[in-house]
Amino acid sequence: MDKLGANPANSCALTPLGFLERAATVFGDCPSVVYHDTVFTWSQTHRRCLRLASALVSSLGISRGDVVSVLLPNVPAMYEMHFAVPMSGAVLNSINTRLDARTVSVLLRHSGSKLIFVDPALLPVLRDALRLLPAGHTAPRVVLVEDPHEKEFPPAPAAALTYERLVEKGDPEFAWVRPASEWDPMILNYTSGTTSAPKGVVHCHRGIFLITVDSLVDWAVPPRPTYLWTLPMFHANGWSFPWGMAVVGGTNVCLRRVDAAEAIGFEVSHGYGLTETAGLVLSCAWKGEWDKLPASERARLKARQGVRTPGMAEVDVVDGETGRSVPRDGSTMGEIVLRGGCITLGYLNDEAATKAAIRDNGWFYTGDVGVMHPDGYVEIRDRSKDVIISGGENISSVEVESVLYGHPAVNEAAVVARPDEFWGETPCAFVSLKQGGGAVTAADVVAWSRERMPRYMVPKTVIFRDELPKTSTGKIQKYVLRNIAKEMGPTTGTNTNRNSKM
Amino acid sequence: MDKLGANPANSCALTPLGFLERAATVFGDCPSVVYHDTVFTWSQTHRRCLRLASALVSSLGISRGDVVSVLLPNVPAMYEMHFAVPMSGAVLNSINTRLDARTVSVLLRHSGSKLIFVDPALLPVLRDALRLLPAGHTAPRVVLVEDPHEKEFPPAPAAALTYERLVEKGDPEFAWVRPASEWDPMILNYTSGTTSAPKGVVHCHRGIFLITVDSLVDWAVPPRPTYLWTLPMFHANGWSFPWGMAVVGGTNVCLRRVDAAEAIGFEVSHGYGLTETAGLVLSCAWKGEWDKLPASERARLKARQGVRTPGMAEVDVVDGETGRSVPRDGSTMGEIVLRGGCITLGYLNDEAATKAAIRDNGWFYTGDVGVMHPDGYVEIRDRSKDVIISGGENISSVEVESVLYGHPAVNEAAVVARPDEFWGETPCAFVSLKQGGGAVTAADVVAWSRERMPRYMVPKTVIFRDELPKTSTGKIQKYVLRNIAKEMGPTTGTNTNRNSKM
Structure with a gap:
């Protein structure tokens, strides 16, 4: 043979x-x-x-x-x-x-x-x-x-x-x-x-x-x-x-522009992919028994990125240091890694970036930080560069942001690391407020956060802006904010909250 | 790049x-x-x-x-x-x-x-x-x-x-x-x-x-x-x-045996594949406008093997001598050839058979003879070995058989080549009759054929058997019949019809 x-x-x-x-x-x-x-x-x-x-x-x-x-x-x-x-x-x-x-x-x-x-x-x-x-x-x-x-x-x-x-x-x-x-x-x-x-x-x-046929099936x-x-x-x-x-x-x-006020009648599905995967390679495959759950629970499940599509070989969430799979506990964070026939050949004229993303162990490193739930569904928690390490503890900036978004006056929120002399890094929140949302101070934001998250995750710095900087596809440019936080210089390890208006 | x-x-x-x-x-x-x-x-x-x-x-x-x-x-x-x-x-x-x-x-x-x-x-x-x-x-x-x-x-x-x-x-x-x-x-x-x-x-x-995903889509x-x-x-x-x-x-x-009398309620689809393709690689993709046609016309269209599935690279019908595509006229016969990711690696411990089927020109030769219709749909006419060449004319044994099956007394019919001193080969028909179908002679079969096909296609030999030899999957074993026809010795180039009962 x-x-x-x-x-x-x-x-x-x-x-x-x-x-x-x-x-x-x-x-x-x-x-x-x-x-x-x-x-x-x-x-x-x-x-x-x-x-x-x-x-x-x-x-x-x-x-x-x-x-x-x-x-x-x-x-x-x-x-x-x-x-x-x-x-x-x-x-x-x-x-x-x-x-x-x-x-x-x-x-x-x-x-x-x-x-x-x-x-x-x-x-x-x-x-x-x-x-x-x-x-x-x-x-x-x-x-x-x-x-x-x-x-x-x-x-x-x-x-x-x-x-x-x-x-x-x-x-x-x-x-x-x-x-x-x-x-x-x-x-x-x-x-x-x-x-x-x-x-x-x-x-x-x-x-x-492969991605074309895979997406049709999935x-x-x-x-x-x-x-x-x-x-x-x-x-x-x-x-x-x-x-x-x-x-x-x-x-x-074909439409030159999408401007209809379409609000109803859609069944929303949730998928995950990167430019590097040519399309969607995870999808939140829905289970019939979930239909019976209350709306909030359905939303929580639908928000998970899900499982690999049939054509993908493997997906995992791995510890950044050991490279081993994180426990399937829905809480231990790691980097989402992928392998399969639709992963990019690499980056044009950028060998360093190609080598950083495609490792010899056969995995493509997405740069997205997530967890593996006990049922095998993956959920994104952050971009890897957005993890804030404060006093040795990993803080998911997405998690902090989701609490800030819960504040009735907050329009946009982005949390990045700011250097700290004692803790290494502390969370720094950039916030824009809703029009007519009333006066909100940094102390209000901190108080709101303290009631809803562990102390070490509470932003030590809160900066208000009229609008946060974004890419052409509407993603908040965290690297711009990260540079601003860096240029502000280190916090001093004490619990100071400043009300800076830029 | x-x-x-x-x-x-x-x-x-x-x-x-x-x-x-x-x-x-x-x-x-x-x-x-x-x-x-x-x-x-x-x-x-x-x-x-x-x-x-x-x-x-x-x-x-x-x-x-x-x-x-x-x-x-x-x-x-x-x-x-x-x-x-x-x-x-x-x-x-x-x-x-x-x-x-x-x-x-x-x-x-x-x-x-x-x-x-x-x-x-x-x-x-x-x-x-x-x-x-x-x-x-x-x-x-x-x-x-x-x-x-x-x-x-x-x-x-x-x-x-x-x-x-x-x-x-x-x-x-x-x-x-x-x-x-x-x-x-x-x-x-x-x-x-x-x-x-x-x-x-x-x-x-x-x-x-590839064949698995392809079949799901197709x-x-x-x-x-x-x-x-x-x-x-x-x-x-x-x-x-x-x-x-x-x-x-x-x-x-799962069913150990299929014995239900299921007769209605099915929508029949038609596909074509070989063991060598691991599944169906042509299918008679149905067009909505065909629904309006009369039943006989719909049956004629549905009987065509059709077009390649999305995952297959190419299908063609080629002339046996020149290797060129036959005209898309629905009548010129050639061998059906295929290429695509699901074609067999080859035959185990049988290099000669592998080389005969998988040629250096990149085609897998199916051994099935067909035509290419003007609309790009392929239809099988015969197995290549079942083509009878009589006086330089190709005779499709399937075509002759379909006429014989039209005879009200005929139960099974198989036509193979019998050597002929003058014509090279002549058609030799093996026929089994329906129980209680009455007495039918070779002359009757020949007369029936003469009215319905060109003279050169009419069987020169008709042999009656109680049952035709079959494989375990119920296909008539033509090679057994071909051997019998060969052992009978050549016909003499005259129009003799014998009524042999074996």
């Missing part, structure tokens, strides 16, 4: 790109992408993607491994890119549309992007970003993506390179570029950087294939669903559902 | 065995296996499989790569084996329960099986098979699988090695044996051999993982289904659904 192994018929590369041709065969006349009164069928989407991939190669000289960026809202072209760009052999790099010109410039430079597709509304940001590229850096070529549904956009100049002109040039019979290996890069996503500078997460064809996606795109596709590639919709013949409903 | 590739966190072996631990976490208290009034939960199935795997290693000395055979109907132990045996590191070899002692003996010898689990009802066949093993061949150890629900079975002798005694000995905390590589053998299935001697098809962990299996086992699990491992049920937390309803 030892003589048998991988062979030419079974070792062809796993890739999600083949889903599209199958969708054209099975769901050819069914709607694939809907946007205002534009409706494409799966046959049309298939042919348009082949045309675009062909034009990228023949007209624009894109070759295997080149990076092609996109700066687009959830319009039909954004959907098509998820197939068309890798079908040309290139690596798709979706850029967060909320970034400023400086950051876009940094990403274009770091990725060495050859080409960028841009929405008319985002052209000003892109122009500024291109101007910020260092002298000598070859700027990516720009393709404007028309949107006839937005009447305020000026028509594209006759000479401009536009998306539809490129599609027209292409050959719908193009033999798309299959990956030479299933480990070939297919996707480049920059993390939004809550704790550090953006890192370029690279995913391969195999990883994207989320029990039915055949021929209608999929309303509210999650931006630039965000971890829409958690792989652009490819998944081709498997099940779904209808992708 | 070239520096990034497989790493310790993402290259862990794909295997379906991890589904069981997850099922115990998510569906712990839900029913996993039901048999009469025996009901196991997923927690229990998980612990029982770990116990059994542990006992195989510790008590019976099974080690990585050993072959463990089972000769069981669809009882709970048969389900558990699909996890427990490979969790011990061994390769699971399910044996067709309808085989005779001689064939079982051949398989036990060829596989070098170390251990065999047997049902009390199949013990006599096994005993005969063991007696037929050649002198010097180490016979596998026998484990009797009790069935307290079958009252006529005598109780197991106190000293006998039984399944439940083995489970009791095992450790439910056993660290199951993970495959060293995802290409490690996990499954050994013998084909039933319609065209030749049985071949030992070997599947690896990766292939079984067949849109919902969460927590109830799965009635009518397909024998020995048949291509129940098309991978034993593992799939652990993913979705299904309830496996």
Whole structure:
């Protein structure tokens, strides 16, 4: 039996790109992408993607491994890119549309992007970003993506390179570029950087294939669903559902912006993933018997990140020092670690970050701190860098924050470590108040906390701000606050609470 | 980007065995296996499989790569084996329960099986098979699988090695044996051999993982289904659904025999696979617009084998000589070829058969002859060896048989090639008649055929038999008939029809 192994018929590369041709065969006349009164069928989407991939190669000289960026809202072209760009052999790099010109410039430079597709509304940001590229850096070529549904956009100049002109040039019979290996890069996503500078997460064809099929199974996606795109596709590639919709013949409903007041009728599910996992790899698989519990208990259970999806190999919560699994007691904290086929290849041009996250013991270290409950469900308690160690005791900043959020006047709260001469670190709370919430002092916040948590966890410093600093995806930038706390200098080990207003 | 590739966190072996631990976490208290009034939960199935795997290693000395055979109907132990045996590191070899002692003996010898689990009802066949093993061949150890629900079975002798005694000995905390590589053998299935001697098809962990997840998606299996086992699990491992049920937390309803008169209420779906693909790799994906067609047209469409499942890389129909794709015209015949992650590693100890089926061009040759319809759906027309070439014309024996089956007196019909001095080959029909169907002569059969098919396709020889020879799975053994036709000697190129009664 030892003589048998991988062979030419079974070792062809796993890739999600083949889903599209199958969708054209099975769901050819069914709607694939809907946007205002534009409706494409799966046959049309298939042919348009082949045309675009062909034009990228023949007209624009894109070759295997080149990076092609996109700066687009959830319009039909954004959907098509998820197939068309890798079908040309290139690596798709979706850029967060909320970034400023400086950051876009940094990403274009770091990725060495050859080409960028841009929405008319985002052209000003892109122009500024291109101007910020260092002298000598070859700027990516720009393709404007028309949107006839937005009447305020000026028509594209006759000479401009536009998306539809490129599609027209292409050959719908193009033999798309299959990956030479299933480990070939297919996707480049920059993390939004809550704790550090953006890192370029690279995913391969195999990883994207696996997360796509895994998510369909884990989320029990039915055949021929209608999929309303509210999650931006630039965000971890829409958690792989652009490819998944081709498997099940779904209808992708595109929206430039999500502004409906939808409040009822949804069944909420809870999942967990990172840019580094290409999609959701834990989900709070719901048990029928939980339906009978009171609402507060149901909310407590639903808030847990849950169990690994079927395609993931393993998840664990491990002690930072010993590397051993923490007890399954729902209270001992450790770092959440993962292994499975959809874990990133690593960070582009950042060997140190890659080595820090992907260890020789076979685990990917998420940087998230959590607990393992006795029933095998994982729950996040914090980001690892957000753990405050005071007098040798670990303090979860998330836990302190959740108490602060319970205060009726508190709008936002973030707790970070502040150096302390005696305790090492003490909790420092940044708080913004609700409008018209009345006057609240630091002493009030401390008193509120003392009644609700152990003494050592109570913030020693409380700082009020009108608003807390956030990333473009709305996450509070704790590293900014951490720097502020650091610059304030150490507390002195006594129980001082200051009412600083910045 | 070239520096990034497989790493310790993402290259862990794909295997379906991890589904069981997850099922115990998510569906712990839900029913996993039901048999009469025996009901196991997923927690229990998980612990029982770990116990059994542990006992195989510790008590019976099974080690990585050993072959463990089972000769069981669809009882709970048969389900558990699909996890427990490979969790011990061994390769699971399910044996067709309808085989005779001689064939079982051949398989036990060829596989070098170390251990065999047997049902009390199949013990006599096994005993005969063991007696037929050649002198010097180490016979596998026998484990009797009790069935307290079958009252006529005598109780197991106190000293006998039984399944439940083995489970009791095992450790439910056993660290199951993970495959060293995802290409490690996990499954050994013998084909039933319609065209030749049985071949030992070997599947690896990766292939079984892929076909399992692929089948769940393609067949849109919902969460927590109830799965009635009518397909024998020995048949291509129940098309991978034993593992799939652990993913979705299904309830496996086991039946020793299927004898209910169930006639209505089923929605029939049509799929295609081979032992060599570990499950179904084509399915006749149904289009909503077909619902409006007349019943005969719907039946015609449903009879097509269809399109590749999402996880398969490619399917094609190729010309035997040129190797090129046949036209998509629904009439030009060629051999159906496949590539994808679930294709077999090859045939055990049979390099020639492996090389014949798995070619360097990256295709697995199925031996099935079909056509590609203009809409991309594949339809089988014949087994390649069943093509009769008469005067340079390809004759589909299936096509001729379908005309013969249309005759009101015909019960069974099989058409094979008989050598011919002038035409090379001519069709030779073997026919059995319905009881009380009246007297039918060879001339009648020929006359019936002449009115309904081209002259060159009309059988030149018609042979009546009371019953046609069949494999244990009920397939007509054409190779037996082909040998008979060959031994009759060549026809003489004239249009002679003989009424032979054998």
